[in-house]
Amino acid sequence: MSQTVTHPAVPLPPTSDSGPAADWDAWRAERRQALTSPTGNLALVETRWLPAGERPDIEAARAGQPGTVTVTALERTDLVTGEPEHGLRFWDSASPALRHFEDTAAFPYDPRWVLEASRTPAPADRRVPFEHIRDNGGTRDLVVPEDIVLTLDGHTYTLSAFDDDGTLLLVFGDPTNGTTTYGAGRFLFVRRAAHDDRRVVLDFNRAFVPPCGFSDQYNCPMPPRQNRFHLPVEAGEKLPLFRDGFPAQH
Template identity: 55%
Template sequence: MTTPSSSVTAPSRASVDLTEAARAGWESWLARRVERVTGPRGDLALVETRWLEPGESVDDEQALAGYGPSATLTRMRRENLDTGEPEYGYRVWDAASAGIRSFDAIETFPFDAAWVLEAWFEPVSEDRTVPFEHLRDNGATRDLVVPGDIIFSLVEDGRAQEYTVAAFDDGGTLLVPFGDPTNRSDDPDLASYPVGRFLVVQRIGGAADAGTPGPVLLDFNRAYIPPCGFSPHYNCPLPPAQNRLGVPVTAGERRVRRDSA
């Protein structure tokens, strides 16, 4: 029997108030997730990601050639892994994509109050970067800003295991990519998305800024499938070694169900 626990300062689960608030908001969160991934620029709508060669130029009309009237375009910029030089690209979104049309549901584990944990956020003195492998970079890494560590414990068969995981800065939100044994499970009732899942870290109290140490909430019932689980045109960060948990996380989203017809 696997039982989660938490954290470095208070080795107990989240308070009853926090747990009940998490339970009350869970179903509406699931509904918002479906709305988000099926929207005109949701994860299922992404049909092309293309990075341009140096000096190459593609206008909007060229990029959208061959797509229907429901397609739209966004531009991107990144740094080359080897040279650090800027690279430019674009994405095409289709509100009538095959992915949206075939989508049936996001399968989830049942809500489990035991997976609402109180943890501790410990910022670093200066923002540090951690190399993250990405799904489609063939083993290469990209440095992501990690403002601090998330510290908590999980209990398996009566023995506590403390974890210190890296949460990267995603536009002001602390995001934890994590892996666990459900990613590799052959049990159809236990298996989750093989690449891993994401979890947004919630500050408790809401007043502290990202540079302040303090308690945080890890509600694994809101662990979600990353964008690359919905479209092959995303390149998601993979969980680093310290973010791979030894305990099966039987909470949150599991996998995308598609209409087989």
């Protein structure tokens, strides 16, 4: 850590008898397994949005595709009309990114980056605008059910973490972005503190490269102003590494 973090570290209860560092190693292995699965981030080769009113036909889309391809449906809100927009995703277990993937570089585990913060519930269904990487400056409103207040290096931040299928997901930025870490920011799942339901744990050792760092077919949210830290967060994943000069997403 390049600067002193004044907020005290909070030890996480280990999920095994081996301790937090071993749990982190296990998390790293699980991350690799998920990234390299047939429908992992590295396998996504196409996101195809359909004309207005058209519904996805997975069987028709799969016809004629190689046996390595899986097709799934997805939905989002059209930024102009506000109406649901349907699409298809094509995943290839033999994608070039998967064939060339080496690893995801990461900072060494550092218990000083396991931090505790307070949580303040917000009005029901509060939405906060998040710019997305492929929306040309447009924003999408995401449900942010509570504020997270963190004191870091003498600065107090009120962070917006959005609801990701029942789990809070923090999209954050820091001065390492674009140099040692992914340029558009990183993601971190927020954990409830075991000893106090008004507190949360932010284990930045588990900060991870967003899906758009592995495939240009994702449209990831970017950190809003309130989620940008003034000091380098030298913990968690850095960047994907590929062999043979394969172009990485930055």
